[in-house]
Amino acid sequence: MADTAHPLQSQxxxxxxxxxxxxxxxxxxAPLAPPMLRxxxxxxxxxxxxxxxxxxxxxxxxxxxxxxVLSFSAPLIAQVRGLDRxxxxxxxxxxxxxxxxxxxxxEYGRDYFIRLLYGGxxxxxxxxxxALVILAIGVxxxxxxxxxxxxxxxxxxxxxxxxxxxxxxFVLILVAAWIPPTPLSLALxxxxxxxxGNARQARGLTMQIKRMDYVLAAQALGASHxxxxxxxxxxxxxxxxxxxxxxxxxAGILAETGLSFLGLGIRPPxxxxxxxxxxxxxxxxxxxxxxxxxGLAVGFLVLCVYMLADGLRDAFDPRLKE
Amino acid sequence: xxxxxxxxxxxxxxxLFVISVIAFTLYRIAxxxxxxxxxxxxPEATEEDIRRLEAKYGLDQPLPVQYARWLWNVLHxxxxxxxxxxxxxxxxxxxRLPNTLTLTVSAFLVSLLAGVPLGIFSALHRNSPIDNVxxxxxxxxxxxxxxxxxxxxxxxxxxQLRWFPHGGVYTIGKEWDLLDRLHHLVLPALxxxxxxxIGYLRIMRSQTLEVLRQDYVRxxxxxxxxxxxxxxxxxxxxxxxxxxxxxxxxxxxxxxxAAFFETVFSWPGVGRMVLEAALKRDFPVILAATMIGATLIxxxxxxxxxxxxxxxxxxRYD
Numbered sequence: 337m338a339d340t341a342h343p344l345q346s347q348x349x350x351x352x353x354x355x356x357x358x359x360x361x362x363x364x365x366a367p368l369a370p371p372m373l374r375x376x377x378x379x380x381x382x383x384x385x386x387x388x389x390x391x392x393x394x395x396x397x398x399x400x401x402x403x404x405v406l407s408f409s410a411p412l413i414a415q416v417r418g419l420d421r422x423x424x425x426x427x428x429x430x431x432x433x434x435x436x437x438x439x440x441x442x443e444y445g446r447d448y449f450i451r452l453l454y455g456g457x458x459x460x461x462x463x464x465x466x467a468l469v470i471l472a473i474g475v476x477x478x479x480x481x482x483x484x485x486x487x488x489x490x491x492x493x494x495x496x497x498x499x500x501x502x503x504x505x506f507v508l509i510l511v512a513a514w515i516p517p518t519p520l521s522l523a524l525x526x527x528x529x530x531x532x533g534n535a536r537q538a539r540g541l542t543m544q545i546k547r548m549d550y551v552l553a554a555q556a557l558g559a560s561h562x563x564x565x566x567x568x569x570x571x572x573x574x575x576x577x578x579x580x581x582x583x584x585x586x587a588g589i590l591a592e593t594g595l596s597f598l599g600l601g602i603r604p605p606x607x608x609x610x611x612x613x614x615x616x617x618x619x620x621x622x623x624x625x626x627x628x629x630x631g632l633a634v635g636f637l638v639l640c641v642y643m644l645a646d647g648l649r650d651a652f653d654p655r656l657k658e
Numbered sequence: 659x660x661x662x663x664x665x666x667x668x669x670x671x672x673x674l675f676v677i678s679v680i681a682f683t684l685y686r687i688a689x690x691x692x693x694x695x696x697x698x699x700x701p702e703a704t705e706e707d708i709r710r711l712e713a714k715y716g717l718d719q720p721l722p723v724q725y726a727r728w729l730w731n732v733l734h735x736x737x738x739x740x741x742x743x744x745x746x747x748x749x750x751x752x753x754r755l756p757n758t759l760t761l762t763v764s765a766f767l768v769s770l771l772a773g774v775p776l777g778i779f780s781a782l783h784r785n786s787p788i789d790n791v792x793x794x795x796x797x798x799x800x801x802x803x804x805x806x807x808x809x810x811x812x813x814x815x816x817x818q819l820r821w822f823p824h825g826g827v828y829t830i831g832k833e834w835d836l837l838d839r840l841h842h843l844v845l846p847a848l849x850x851x852x853x854x855x856i857g858y859l860r861i862m863r864s865q866t867l868e869v870l871r872q873d874y875v876r877x878x879x880x881x882x883x884x885x886x887x888x889x890x891x892x893x894x895x896x897x898x899x900x901x902x903x904x905x906x907x908x909x910x911x912x913x914x915x916a917a918f919f920e921t922v923f924s925w926p927g928v929g930r931m932v933l934e935a936a937l938k939r940d941f942p943v944i945l946a947a948t949m950i951g952a953t954l955i956x957x958x959x960x961x962x963x964x965x966x967x968x969x970x971x972x973x974r975y976d
Contacts, residue, residue, distance in 0.1 A: 502677050503951035505914040509936040510944055621817045631806040639801040
């Protein structure tokens, strides 16, 4: 048995022809069934799947959707229930919540539920537009400072330090006192004083990413600075920025409510939750429901956005988890 | 250390200078002077009257001249007079600053005394029912504006239960009664301390958990140190560092947020004064308050950095 050395040939065979067939079969194994591989999942897809599986985040999303739908169908709801945002009814003012006026009435007898829904429009718009403003300022500044470094970075840090040291509210008060406060101007003002956190994060991440091999490769290929920043770095800081934007929405909602509460934000008769609270300050003991409902509304909206932002963070970047 | 402090103080000067330029410019690019806004409501006032008033306060001068004049006076300790009360601004602020600082410092202490122990407790009893309750409560409470919680507290504890006064610093006629002042302080301090407490609870909890995983803690246990000694000497001292770092931010927030709590609790502090001044465009008052606020915030950050070196021997400034 000269060929016992090879284990494949060690089994006894019936005939030379059969041996040849067996050897053939062993040496060239039948093709395997195609492997049951899922197609590789992209970053966005897998993140969204993680988000979808997060029950609290989905609940928050549902809550947020409910508030958005209710707020923006306020005119419809008012019409169906035969009420109006501004219709006064002085004989029925300060009513406690009842069947006709679900959240009671204010000092002019206006239906508080309808006004609250209209106020929700302002809060939602403010939240998202403030987040947009913050992104629009913070991302480019952070990107440029982190990418170029050196003197530009020093200037960036200096500006951030000034902004952080300034008692922001005093300056906000100052500006809000002379710019007519519309939702748009308020969003711009609030955003202009709250971009520092995002910009710092964008800067930090950019400094990490610019040392990556693919950035080096892009540089070697002769890509311009702008192209590297926009095409190679920005997509990689985008997920972090989306996560932070969620928390900026919260900041925007709270800032509008706060400024309007101080009497510097949205002006009546346009109702916002903040100016409703400002107004309720005078009737706090007489009609506590005027204080309670707008505050709870703010709390509910903020809670939903906050939990959703939390879910986004866990889905997009689990490392950021506390 | 002395050199470090000196350097930090010197660095603060250009910072304050830029802040003053920004604040000054922001105000002065406003379309109307305060007198125009005020007198627009007065049919008796003529254009000439307004011009005369503006000239009296130097508002007719070019912006750089106005700024230089203001800066010169400030460097001589004079922040000017209020356009409306005609009193020296510094006097008005110094009169109200103690109230704001009392509230700020008390809120600070509340945050520290409530947040840090709760955070440690949460970390040591991780995932226990109390830890879970605390975390849920923290999420709900941070979703509500804390000044709104203050309003509700006033309605309940001052309006319904009558345990605490509705607001103010003292009962009229009892100006020197310490107990009366404390009685007025309890509710505002607790409410203003809410945000800080929750912030500290979170930081302290995550930091304690982090430190407990470190090798040096295992070593400490392995060499037979008692639980108490390990906790005090190795865990809490290290876990406390980030809490200390966030002091500066909390202080800035409390100074900036003073207007809210002072409005809710009728607290006669600087925040409310600035608010009223802003609505009337009483420029010297706002500017002075902004500068003093910025200085306080800078001092706060400096204290944090000095304390950091003291708490953490690895940090040395030279």
